[in-house]
Amino acid sequence: MNDSSREPQARVMIVDDHPMWRDAVERDLVARGYDVVATAGSVREAVDRARATRPDLVLMDMNLPDGNGADATSAIMLTLAEVKVLVLSASSARSDVLDAVKVGASGYLLKSASAAELVDAVEATLRGDAVFTPELAGLVLAHLRGRVDTTDDPASALTPRESEVLRMVAKGLASKQIASRLGLSSRTVDNHVAATLRKLHLANRVELTRFALENGLD
Known part of the structure; x- marks a missing residue:
């Protein structure tokens, strides 16, 4: 018997150029009830598939074969203004983190996070929270307060x-x-x-x- 009062599943797309990693993340999310509507391994695939499937949230890697996660995030958000993007990357480079924030990513999580931490971050991002790996939070806060980029350029x-x-x-x-x-x-x-x-x-x-x-x- 269907429960008509049950909240609809959040629709998620996973962008990463490593198929095994995409599969593992998809399994973790599906196990928690999320609807993984698409996966992609490049900027071009990410943009095309986001337009086709209109996810609520995109899990975005920063290192892609035809660009980076900031490129993909910027292009996706031009078409899907309400989509939320949570970066999930191995890179903790200052430039990657700030590039992601500048184009509108809601958070930045390192791939060293556990499955439970990832799911918690997805849930928080969908609620509208900003989620950052603890060691990156200070950098982002300083940037938002204008302490990192002092130039007026x-x-x-x-x-x-x-x-x-x-x-x-x-x-x-x-x-x-x-x-x-x-x-x-x-x-x-x-x-x-x-x-x-x-x-x-x-x-x-x-x-x-x-x-x-x-x-x-x-």
């Missing part, structure tokens, strides 16, 4: 990939040319351009090129 909000695309836009390259040079799809390049325009509060590529030239990013 608005370009500091861009991910490495967005900065790379911005430089190519400033050189007059079209999306297809940029995509060819970086091994990305034109749509992914357009997503990076759109994210950069939003972060810099600019209207179009002309203003983007002017910004790059004025800030020595050409």
Whole structure:
């Protein structure tokens, strides 16, 4: 007999380039009642499958073969504004953590976390909490208080990939040319351009090129 009052399962997508790791995480989440609607092993797969399945939460690795987790997070959140992203990565590098936070990740958990810690983090993220591995929490708090990035340079909000695309836009390259040079799809390049325009509060590529030239990013 079905219980019609039961809350619907949260829909989760797992992004990691190691299939065995994806399978292990999926087993842990399914055992706790989550609906794993998709898995992906690259930025391109992550963006396409997120659009197709519309998960409530994405578990995101930072190191992917065609980019990084910040790239994927930025592109996914352009399409799915309400999705929550929890990074699950082996990297504790300051740049990775801050890149993830800058593009809107709700939390950052190291892969050394236990299965129970992972499930607790997923539950907390879905509730709207910010979840960070304890040793990274101080770094994130300092960043949010403005102690890490002391520069007033608005370009500091861009991910490495967005900065790379911005430089190519400033050189007059079209999306297809940029995509060819970086091994990305034109749509992914357009997503990076759109994210950069939003972060810099600019209207179009002309203003983007002017910004790059004025800030020595050409």
